[in-house]
Amino acid sequence: MKKQGCEVEGIDINYMIRTKATDQPSIIISSTPQLIREEDGHVAQDEAKTEERSCSGVRHVLKNVNCIAKPREILAIVGPSGAGKSSLLKILAGKASSQSGCILVNQEPVDKAQFKKNSGYVTQKDTLFPLLTVEETIMFSAKLRLCLPQEQLCSRVKSLILELGVSHIARTRIGDDRVRGISDGERRRVSIGVEIIHDPKVLILDEPTSGLDSTSALQIIDMLKLMAESRGQTIILSIHQPEYRIVKLFNTILLLSNGIVLHHGTMDLLGVNLRLVGLELPLHVSVVEFAIDSIETIQQQQKCQQFMLVFEKSKKGGKWLETRKYIKP
Numbered sequence: 001m002k003k004q005g006c007e008v009e010g011i012d013i014n015y016m017i018r019t020k021a022t023d024q025p026s027i028i029i030s031s032t033p034q035l036i037r038e039e040d041g042h043v044a045q046d047e048a049k050t051e052e053r054s055c056s057g058v059r060h061v062l063k064n065v066n067c068i069a070k071p072r073e074i075l076a077i078v079g080p081s082g083a084g085k086s087s088l089l090k091i092l093a094g095k096a097s098s099q100s101g102c103i104l105v106n107q108e109p110v111d112k113a114q115f116k117k118n119s120g121y122v123t124q125k126d127t128l129f130p131l132l133t134v135e136e137t138i139m140f141s142a143k144l145r146l147c148l149p150q151e152q153l154c155s156r157v158k159s160l161i162l163e164l165g166v167s168h169i170a171r172t173r174i175g176d177d178r179v180r181g182i183s184d185g186e187r188r189r190v191s192i193g194v195e196i197i198h199d200p201k202v203l204i205l206d207e208p209t210s211g212l213d214s215t216s217a218l219q220i221i222d223m224l225k226l227m228a229e230s231r232g233q234t235i236i237l238s239i240h241q242p243e244y245r246i247v248k249l250f251n252t253i254l255l256l257s258n259g260i261v262l263h264h265g266t267m268d269l270l271g272v273n274l275r276l277v278g279l280e281l282p283l284h285v286s287v288v289e290f291a292i293d294s295i296e297t298i299q300q301q302q303k304c305q306q307f308m309l310v311f312e313k314s315k316k317g318g319k320w321l322e323t324r325k326y327i328k329p
């Protein structure tokens with residue numbers, strides 16, 4: 001991986017879940033798509049080895065999803081409940097495997113072992129030990145992830161605690177429902193700290209603001225924005241109906257609905273696309289909230305106009321090029 005940062009790209013991701021055949025929902029096992037290096041050095045997917053199944057009792061959670069996240073930027077995955085946000089994050093983080101499609105890191109097929117070392121994944125639910133203090137929690141993660149002498153570990157932990165803005169509660173227990181501890185917002189910060197102690201190039205977060213009031217949510221995204229810029233991290237997160245002040249901090253938005261990408265690009269471009277389908281953004285309303293509220297209209301309008309905005313990938317000179325075009329569905 002390049003020192004200056006990690007570009008993470010998902011190409012044509014399809015993810016299916018078996019829902020009826022067994023009592024327990026399970027992931028469909030199919031032959032894993034193989035990436036091959038062509039004679040000219042290009043990376044491509046070996047179609048012959050990619051098998052896509054479709055049968056009854058199978059839910060197609062992600063459908064031909066393309067996305068790209070760049071260093072020093074935040075890519076926010078938005079969409080209604082059940083759109084596929086968590087599934088996409090899991091696939092990008094290497095925690096789940098798609099039936100087809102591929103993940104590229106700096107335009108090379110992902111090396112899962114290497115990517116694990118260079119990334120952090122913060123789950124939606126905090127999994128912290130309630131009886132440890134904030135400092136002990138971060139030190140525990142530091143000892144697991146870093147091979148450094150105790151002195152250096154201590155100074156790393158101290159400076160991270162400062163960066164996370166949790167110095168005032170460093171010696172407070174995390175707590176849980178039975179033992180009173182730190183607040184929900186502080187708990188989120190500690191969970192993020194646990195995943196960034198090793199200074200990963202990529203940070204993936206599933207709903208980092210869920211359950212928080214709007215001020216605490218803004219403070220968390222503000223902190224992540226600062227981290228992306230100061231550490232050169234690539235941040236990919238999912239979020240439910242972010243308010244206006246939060247949306248402004250995102251560089252790119254991926255709007256998912258029912259596993260399909262309805263928009264991938266900047267906020268401004270989202271506004272343009274909404275206008276293209278005849279939707280005028282009301283004053284003082286977050287473009288993302290408006291887009292999520294208007295998903296049905298967007299889909300209907302797209303069908304009526306028989307046009308769809310798609311990303312077309314092509315290879316030129318050893319690099320993937322991305323162009324947008326309108327096609328008939």
Ligand SMILES: Nc1ncnc2c1ncn2[C@@H]1O[C@H](COP(=O)(O)OP(=O)(O)OP(=O)(O)O)[C@@H](O)[C@H]1O
Pocket residue numbers: 017018019025026027059061079080081082083084085086087088
């Ligand atoms: N292991 C599984 N078994 C059965 N269904 C699943 C599984 N994983 C995901 N799904 C289904 O896939 C769809 C997408 O789920 P996912 O959790 O990715 O959505 P989401 O956008 O993150 O939703 P939310 O915002 O509510 O967390 C949902 O309908 C969900 O029920």
